[in-house]
Amino acid sequence: MSRLNVTIAGVEFKNPVIAASGTFGFGREYNEFYPVSSLGAISSKGMTIREKAGNPPPRIAETPSGILNSVGLQNPGVDHFIEEDLPWLRQQDVVVIANIAGATEEDYAAIAEKVNAADVDMVELNISCPNVKAGGAAFGTSCAGAERITSVVRQHCPDKPLIVKLSPNVTSISEIARAVEAAGADAVSLINTLLGMRIDIRTRRPILRNNKGGMSGAAVFPIAVRMVNEVYNAVKVPVIGLGGICSWKDAIEMTLAGASAIQVGTVMFTDPYAPLKIIEGMDSYLAENHIANISELVGQVELW
Amino acid sequence: MKYTQELCPIVRKEQLNQTTFSFTVASQTAVESMKPGQFANILVEGKTLRRPISVCGFSREEGWIRFVFEVRGEGTKIMSEMNEGQHMDILAPLGNGFDIDPREKAVFVGGGIGVPPLLGASAPYGANATVLLGFRSKDAVILADECRANGADVRIATDDGSLGHHGFVTELLAARLEESPCDAVYACGPKPMLRLTAAQAEKRGIRCMVSLEERMGCGVGACLVCACKTRTPDGGEKYLHVCKNGPVFDSREVIWE
Numbered sequence: 362m363s364r365l366n367v368t369i370a371g372v373e374f375k376n377p378v379i380a381a382s383g384t385f386g387f388g389r390e391y392n393e394f395y396p397v398s399s400l401g402a403i404s405s406k407g408m409t410i411r412e413k414a415g416n417p418p419p420r421i422a423e424t425p426s427g428i429l430n431s432v433g434l435q436n437p438g439v440d441h442f443i444e445e446d447l448p449w450l451r452q453q454d455v456v457v458i459a460n461i462a463g464a465t466e467e468d469y470a471a472i473a474e475k476v477n478a479a480d481v482d483m484v485e486l487n488i489s490c491p492n493v494k495a496g497g498a499a500f501g502t503s504c505a506g507a508e509r510i511t512s513v514v515r516q517h518c519p520d521k522p523l524i525v526k527l528s529p530n531v532t533s534i535s536e537i538a539r540a541v542e543a544a545g546a547d548a549v550s551l552i553n554t555l556l557g558m559r560i561d562i563r564t565r566r567p568i569l570r571n572n573k574g575g576m577s578g579a580a581v582f583p584i585a586v587r588m589v590n591e592v593y594n595a596v597k598v599p600v601i602g603l604g605g606i607c608s609w610k611d612a613i614e615m616t617l618a619g620a621s622a623i624q625v626g627t628v629m630f631t632d633p634y635a636p637l638k639i640i641e642g643m644d645s646y647l648a649e650n651h652i653a654n655i656s657e658l659v660g661q662v663e664l665w
Numbered sequence: 666m667k668y669t670q671e672l673c674p675i676v677r678k679e680q681l682n683q684t685t686f687s688f689t690v691a692s693q694t695a696v697e698s699m700k701p702g703q704f705a706n707i708l709v710e711g712k713t714l715r716r717p718i719s720v721c722g723f724s725r726e727e728g729w730i731r732f733v734f735e736v737r738g739e740g741t742k743i744m745s746e747m748n749e750g751q752h753m754d755i756l757a758p759l760g761n762g763f764d765i766d767p768r769e770k771a772v773f774v775g776g777g778i779g780v781p782p783l784l785g786a787s788a789p790y791g792a793n794a795t796v797l798l799g800f801r802s803k804d805a806v807i808l809a810d811e812c813r814a815n816g817a818d819v820r821i822a823t824d825d826g827s828l829g830h831h832g833f834v835t836e837l838l839a840a841r842l843e844e845s846p847c848d849a850v851y852a853c854g855p856k857p858m859l860r861l862t863a864a865q866a867e868k869r870g871i872r873c874m875v876s877l878e879e880r881m882g883c884g885v886g887a888c889l890v891c892a893c894k895t896r897t898p899d900g901g902e903k904y905l906h907v908c909k910n911g912p913v914f915d916s917r918e919v920i921w922e
Contacts (some may be wrong), residue, residue: 386887390909393667393885406889419880423714423740428882435889435904454771568880571876578713630883631713633756639889654735 363597364647365655366450366641367401369599369621370481370522370547374401374456376640377655378612380651381603382407382460382485382625383432383608388453394633398446399640404624405442410472412438422559422568427578429604430572439475451480456651462487466513473517476627480621484521486514486546488529494576501528502552502557504540515545524601527551527592529581534588535595542596550601550624551587551592578627581605586618593619593660607635609642619660668759668885669694670750676729681807683780686745687721689731690753696730699723700762701786702851702876702913705732706884707857708754709740713754716740717881717908719853721781721808722788730757733781760912763874767793769848773817776839776854776863777805782876784808784815785794786829791816795841799834799858801825801876808834837862849874856921863916879907886910892922 365376374536380388380397382404388397397403415435422429437445439461450457463469469486476484488501488510494588499505511525525541527534531553538549554575559568567573594602602620606612607628615623628635647655668849673690681687695705699720708713716734719722732753736745747753763782765771775783776799787794794817800806802825813819820837821829830837835858836848842865852859853876868875869917880890886909895905895918902920905911 372685384888390887392883393804396672415889415892416901418890418892418904420892421714421880421882421888423712428713430882430888430890432889432892436890500719525692572674594713630888631708631715632884633668633883 366554376624378400378636379624381624386624398454404458404460404485406436407460407462408423408439408442410434410468417570427580429574430578431569431574439472458480458483458485460485465476470513470517477520485524485526487526491605499566503533504536507537508540508544511541511544522547524548524550528553530556535591538592538596542598546597551648552588552604579605579607589620596659608638616658617662621659670756671695675749675751678749682735684814685888688730691885693759696723698892699758702782703758703762705757709743712740719782720826722785736780744774763913769917771849774852776858780808787817789813793836797837874913875916877907881908884908895897
């Protein structure tokens with residue numbers, strides 16, 4: 362399927378379909394359905410310098426055509442990942458992206474050094490997690506904060522291509538994208554989840570124990586397409602598009618909006634095989650339309 | 666490959682009471698490695714999330730799996746409207762299931778819609794099983810006759826006293842544990858019931874396995890939403906996940922909140 366080969370920030374992908382962080386663990390569970398090497402890349406569960414317990418349950422609520430989650434970055438810590446999960450992932454013939462998060466600049470610097478020294482292909486910097494009190498979105502929702510954290514990570518992680526994952530919960534995502542590009546990001550990925558809330562009318566309590574959570578799934582797709590297109594027109598670095606992609610048609614649409622690669626997440630809860638169907642569907646579409654490579658479609662939407 | 670996605674034809678649909686439905690589906694792959702106490706994540710037309718439904722019974726030889734569930738919201742309502750001849754799209758077998766030893770004397774404690782997995786788990790025990798079932802009222806009673814048909818000593822409690830003991834199923838448990846020794850307690854039902862069941866078993870030093878429920882996402886342990894607070898061997902606390910580490914936990918591990 363050479364039609365689907367893409368190169369992003371110098372890293373070659375066999376196809377542009379990436380398992381989105383937080384929906385795929387470290388790959389082992391879905392490898393019980395199909396070889397995860399079928400995917401272009403896996404973005405790991407968001408990791409912090411130390412183990413993180415996460416938020417109390419309930420952590421999920423269903424919404425029309427989507428979900429809210431408030432996991433709160435539960436993860437075993439980056440050292441555990443490097444020792445226990447990375448060796449296994451390395452055997453799977455798939456691009457490995459380490460997704461990293463933190464609460465303070467020091468945390469980000471420390472974890473950036475760890476992943477810089479580890480055998481991962483790329484780093485995805487999470488400055489947009491809506492479910493943790495400190496850090497996360499606090500850095501990702503202002504240009505100064507996003508620029509600052511990107512610089513810190515860039516400085517402590519000089520050897521790996523750096524993707525910065527952007528929050529949609531901002532006034533202008535293009536400005537944040539420009540800020541992280543200026544600070545040394547090699548690519549940006551968007552969108553992370555949109556902040557939302559649901560209330561149980563019987564108990565008059567929020568369904569999520571954390572009150573609020575991040576919304577994802579099909580319902581957010583049009584917002585993601587709009588933001589990817591805006592960011593594509595605002596920066597020179599490649600854009601990775603995600604948010605509600607459920608089918609190969611969505612993936613092509615996101616590519617036309619400006620995505621050099623796409624991430625697939627929530628749809629896997631409905632259909633674990635969705636990424637494979639997306640890969641096949643994209644390839645057939647390219648073949649039928651005599652398009653030699655997916656990169657020819659990136660950003661090719663003709664705006665009115 | 667440990668997990669299967671299978672399109673299972675519905676071969677038998679029954680309505681057990683006003684809100685509870687039984688679906689038996691034909692299965693070739695998912696049933697092969699199935700254990701009592703495991704669950705399937707079932708696709709609901711038009712919904713993002715599948716619904717985790719415990720396995721009520723299954724036969725590897727005859728190639729079927731039975732699910733009994735209660736209509737609680739939109740998803741289970743849509744599922745209940747499926748009919749024989751249609752297909753259920755299931756991910757299974759998921760979760761750890763019960764570790765059972767039918768040579769032992771075991772007590773099974775079920776409350777409401779927590780009863781179905783206990784039918785399958787208690788079946789191999791025959792007369793070695795005491796099955797204690799709690800319901801709101803006589804109208805809500807399900808699967809009691811089937812437990813009895815397997816040879817179990819079945820006792821029922823209802824909140825309103827319309828059938829059996831007037832009170833909680835945990836009171837039946839206290840009485841049963843007074844009568845004669847047992848090796849293990851298996852429980853599934855509302856959290857307060859599980860907590861009281863665990864306390865009684867633990868007080869007597871009886872092994873107690875509880876099947877927990879939590880709002881779930883992927884069903885396979887990747888998304889980490891269905892968290893359950895547990896004790897670690899070193900005395901700490903840790904969120905494990907109902908879908909992958911459970912749904913069955915040793916009661917001593919669980920931190921009840």
